[in-house]
Amino acid sequence: MNNEIDILLSSLKSANDSSFEILFKKMHKPVFAFAFSILGDKSLAEDVVQETFIRIKTKSNLYLEGTNGVAWIFQIARNLSLNLLKKRKYEVTFEDNELLEELFFKDFDLSLEKFLLKEALTKLNKNERQIIILYAVSGLKHREIAKLLNIPQSTERWYYIRALGKLRKALSSKTIYEKG
Template identity: 30%
Template sequence: MLSMLMTTEYAPAEDRHELQQLLLHIAGGERDALAELYQRTRTAVYGLALSYLKNAQDAQDLTQDVYVQVWDCAAQYRPSGSPMGWLLTVCRNLCLMRMRREERHAALSEEEWDAIPARECGLDADERALLQGALASLGDEERRIVLLHAVTGMKHREIAALLELPLPTVLSKYHRALKKMRSCLEGDDAR
């Protein structure tokens, strides 16, 4: 079960150049490039938004806002940086602005988990419920780190930069989170 979480459909090393090219084309006003970027990155952006906002509808809305922001600001991207890191930073900043504005910190409801398409995570309903429980056992920051690594395939160093945390902190929280999840998935509540 835990290995399913650690797989990813996004391969950063392989797609980095292509994502950079898409951002350059978007900066030039090419709508098809924006559509392609959306298709390739929407799961990662939505996952990060959901980890911050804890509301499926708000995360979907914010995901759309991210791509509007990308359309408006693609010229600000510097090819020397990570395109996925830049995109997720845009997402994170929009999430933080929305959270400050709304002061929302509620947990995901069962309805909101059910609103996430099952095909997006490749799990059946029982596995999804187990994963939901395991993720719920984590603190907000631990959950973000695990989801960023699992969904986007980001390296821990990239996650540290995105979340503005020291690398050892990210590594420690990631490994602690995996232990908590493993314990939860094995039915052992001793955390």
């Protein structure tokens, strides 16, 4: 996917509107999921998505061909999200269960599985949730996530492993409880 995104970003420099449309279709959901993981608010995340793609369109000349286009897009979204948090001094809450379901659970058929996974994700802190989303939903590599979040790769990996452990623990304890 990265190569395709790089090609689309490069073609934006020549004011290719069809490339922008394709780029938006491919990246708006991962950008939304990432912004939501930071902001915890659907409408603010939608605003960040819109502003991210405006910046991509107007600043495409700043994209360096051959670099990671997906990471460049996520860096824009991250900066906008963090700036919005600073501006609003916004308290992050993850109470929009319908939105969590739309983002993460559309492939699950059993309502018990949905409920347990949804509950397990609420056990993760902000960093863990961002890393899980960037890795599992957006498909970025661990080194790309570490660079994007401006943390050492070993720290990113530690957060990821800890998040998986929390998810496993939450899911296994609920499964045992339900069976027992």
